[in-house]
Amino acid sequence: MLLELLPSLCRKVLRSFATACLLLIPGSALAQSTGNYCAPAADMKAELKKVAAVSDEEMPFKLRRERQTAMLQALLKKYPNDFHLQKRYQNDRRSGFFVDQVALLADYRALMEKSPNDPGAVYLYARLLVGQKTKEAIEQLDKLVQRTPDFPVSYLQLAEIYNYPNFRDAAKSKENLKLWIAKCPAAMEGFSLLTGVVTKS
Numbered sequence: 001m002l003l004e005l006l007p008s009l010c011r012k013v014l015r016s017f018a019t020a021c022l023l024l025i026p027g028s029a030l031a032q033s034t035g036n037y038c039a040p041a042a043d044m045k046a047e048l049k050k051v052a053a054v055s056d057e058e059m060p061f062k063l064r065r066e067r068q069t070a071m072l073q074a075l076l077k078k079y080p081n082d083f084h085l086q087k088r089y090q091n092d093r094r095s096g097f098f099v100d101q102v103a104l105l106a107d108y109r110a111l112m113e114k115s116p117n118d119p120g121a122v123y124l125y126a127r128l129l130v131g132q133k134t135k136e137a138i139e140q141l142d143k144l145v146q147r148t149p150d151f152p153v154s155y156l157q158l159a160e161i162y163n164y165p166n167f168r169d170a171a172k173s174k175e176n177l178k179l180w181i182a183k184c185p186a187a188m189e190g191f192s193l194l195t196g197v198v199t200k201s
Contacts, residue, residue: 037120037152038184040084047075048088068092083120090124104128119144119151126154130161137161152183156190163193 040048051071054064072089079085093104105128112118112125122144129137138161144154155176162173177193 037083038187040082044079044082044084048084051075051088065092065096086120086124087127090127094128101132105132119148119154123151123153123157127157130157134161134164134167138167150183152180155180155183159190159193 039045051068054068054071057064059067069092072085072092075082075085076089090108093099094101105125108121108125108128112121115121122140126137126140126144129140138158141154141158141161144151145158148154159173159176159180161167162169162176173193177190180187180190
């Protein structure tokens with residue numbers, strides 16, 4: 001019985017920890033999550049768990065990847081506009097051994113140019129620039145923040161970038177992390193940054 005309760009208890013403890021940490025960051029405030037960008041809807045979360053569960057099955061790596069890719073592509077046909085599904089599919093496309101980074105970037109650039117007012121499309125393109133053309137990624141994300149301040153994921157990405165050694169800026173990382181947590185207080189992403197921000201503050 002206790003084992004069954006552990007995942008729920010852990011989530012409650014982590015959320016309480018996040019709230020406590022927020023109190024240590026001046027000027028932060030909790031707000032309702034924006035749209036469905038903070039976390040997947042329950043049905044999509046269940047579908048993505050099925051995709052992740054394939055990793056636990058005994059099969060060759062190549063076959064496992066092919067199966068997960070096929071599952072994601074099938075989901076995309078049903079839910080082509082789901083941001084979290086698109087993000088997971090992007091992870092899948094860029095995680096192989098022989099990724100054509102040029103083609104991948106071109107695909108998402110085309111997607112962004114086709115829908116320049118879609119914050120999700122702009123974010124997915126900017127996300128691919130990190131590590132290759134990080135300064136351009138920052139420019140894209142800064143513009144996205146100015147145009148769509150209620151789109152929360154930009155803040156998390158910027159907080160991560162400003163935590164990298166080559167772009168380290170504790171103040172900017174802290175500020176963007178505050179904005180992300182304020183907009184998505186129940187989201188679990190960003191906890192690894194949260195500890196560092198509070199420690200360095």
